Amino acid sequence: MVYTLTTDEAMTALDDTARLLTPEGRRIADPRLDRWVQDIDGAALRALYRDMAIVRRMDAEGVALQRQGHLGLWAPAQGQEAVQVGTARACRDDDFLFPSYRECGVTIVRGGAPADLVLAWRGEVHATYDPYALNLANPQIIIGAQSLHAVGYAMGIQRDGTDQAAVAYFGDGATSQGDVNEAMVFASSFQAPVVFVCSNNQWAISEPVTVQSRFPIAGRAPGFGIPSMRVDGNDVLASTAAMRWALDHARRGEGPVFLEMVTYRMGPHTTSDDPTRYRDRDEVEAWRQRDPLLRVEAYLRATGAWDDAFAAQVTADADAGAAAMREAALTAVTRPAIEVLDDVYAEPHTGIERQRARFAAYLDGFAETEPTR
Known part of the structure; x- marks a missing residue:
C-alpha cells in the first residue's frame, strides 16, 4: 500500500518547531533557545558544519559499500546529520549515549574509528568498540530497547551521586513500542537524569508518522510528567541549544526531558528498502530544500565565515574518513x-x-x- 502525503501536509510538521536558523540560512531569535548557544560563534558553527559534512560523506560510503557487496546492510542517515551532530556535541564526554542503528553520526562525534562503522554491518564482530571507552553503547537493532537501557543507566547515575546524564536515541516508529513508553514511566517515576531524543524522520519504514500519531509526538511526554520540546531537527544550532537545555535540566536533578527532533530521512529505511514505492517525490524534494548542511553554509557565507580553503579542507577530511571506512571493509579478515x-x-x-x-x-x-x- 502506498501512503501519499501532499507537500503541504509534509511541511506542516515544521510550523511549530523551535529553530534558530531558517531553511534559507537566516538567523532568527527564539527565547527558549538563544541563551544556550551564546558561545557558538562563526568558528564553532564551522566546526559543526564540518562534523555534518563528514557524517554525510561517510554515510554515503556506507551505502556504496553495501551496494557493492562489502556490507550486509546499512541504515542511511542522510538528512538527519543536524540532529546527530548537534545533540552529541552538546553532551559531555562522561555522559553515556544509547544509539539506535541509524546514529552513525553520533558514533563519529564520540570518537569512533572508521572501522567501527562497518565491521559489525559486515558481520565480522558482534560489536566494534568498547562502550566504556567512548561512553557510547553499541547500536541497538531491537526497536526502542535502548531507551530502557538508558533509563537504567541514568538510575545508576543517581545512585552514584554524580551529575552525568544518559541519552536515548530512537526514531518516531519506536514511540509506538512498549519499551519506549515503559522507559518514560520509569524515568518519570524516579526522576532519572535521561534525555530522550526522538528523531522524527517522518517515516517508520513505509508508514508515515501521520498514520502512527495523530498529534505531535512531543505531546506524549507531558502525559508521563516529562517536559518536552519540538525542535527543527534540520537546524544544527537549534539541536545543540535544545540538547544543552535538556541536559542542564537533567543534571540539576529535575528529571528526564523529551526532545522531538523534526527531520526527514532522505534515503531508504535501510539498503534493503525502496522508498519510491511509498513516498511521493514532491514531498522528498520539499524536504530537500530544508537540507541541514545547506542552511549552515548559507549562514556562514552571509556572515563572511565561509571561504574556499575551509570548504576544500572539509571535503578532504570527509574523503579521508570515507577512504578509511572502505579500507577497513575491504581488508577485513573473516574469522x-x-x-x-x-x-x-x-x-x-x-x-x-x-x-x-x-x-x-x-x-x-x-x-x-x-x-x-
Whole structure:
C-alpha cells in the first residue's frame, strides 16, 4: 500500500518547531533557545558544519559499500546529520549515549574509528568498540530497547551521586513500542537524569508518522510528567541549544526531558528498502530544500565565515574518513565460523561449551574429504 502525503501536509510538521536558523540560512531569535548557544560563534558553527559534512560523506560510503557487496546492510542517515551532530556535541564526554542503528553520526562525534562503522554491518564482530571507552553503547537493532537501557543507566547515575546524564536515541516508529513508553514511566517515576531524543524522520519504514500519531509526538511526554520540546531537527544550532537545555535540566536533578527532533530521512529505511514505492517525490524534494548542511553554509557565507580553503579542507577530511571506512571493509579478515561463540561470556560456561561442540560437529560436515580411490 502506498501512503501519499501532499507537500503541504509534509511541511506542516515544521510550523511549530523551535529553530534558530531558517531553511534559507537566516538567523532568527527564539527565547527558549538563544541563551544556550551564546558561545557558538562563526568558528564553532564551522566546526559543526564540518562534523555534518563528514557524517554525510561517510554515510554515503556506507551505502556504496553495501551496494557493492562489502556490507550486509546499512541504515542511511542522510538528512538527519543536524540532529546527530548537534545533540552529541552538546553532551559531555562522561555522559553515556544509547544509539539506535541509524546514529552513525553520533558514533563519529564520540570518537569512533572508521572501522567501527562497518565491521559489525559486515558481520565480522558482534560489536566494534568498547562502550566504556567512548561512553557510547553499541547500536541497538531491537526497536526502542535502548531507551530502557538508558533509563537504567541514568538510575545508576543517581545512585552514584554524580551529575552525568544518559541519552536515548530512537526514531518516531519506536514511540509506538512498549519499551519506549515503559522507559518514560520509569524515568518519570524516579526522576532519572535521561534525555530522550526522538528523531522524527517522518517515516517508520513505509508508514508515515501521520498514520502512527495523530498529534505531535512531543505531546506524549507531558502525559508521563516529562517536559518536552519540538525542535527543527534540520537546524544544527537549534539541536545543540535544545540538547544543552535538556541536559542542564537533567543534571540539576529535575528529571528526564523529551526532545522531538523534526527531520526527514532522505534515503531508504535501510539498503534493503525502496522508498519510491511509498513516498511521493514532491514531498522528498520539499524536504530537500530544508537540507541541514545547506542552511549552515548559507549562514556562514552571509556572515563572511565561509571561504574556499575551509570548504576544500572539509571535503578532504570527509574523503579521508570515507577512504578509511572502505579500507577497513575491504581488508577485513573473516574469522573462522566457530569463533562466533567467543566473547559471549567473560568466564567459561558449560552451555557455550556444549554449543561449541555441536557447532563444530556441524561445521565438520562441510569439510572437504579425500576422494575414494
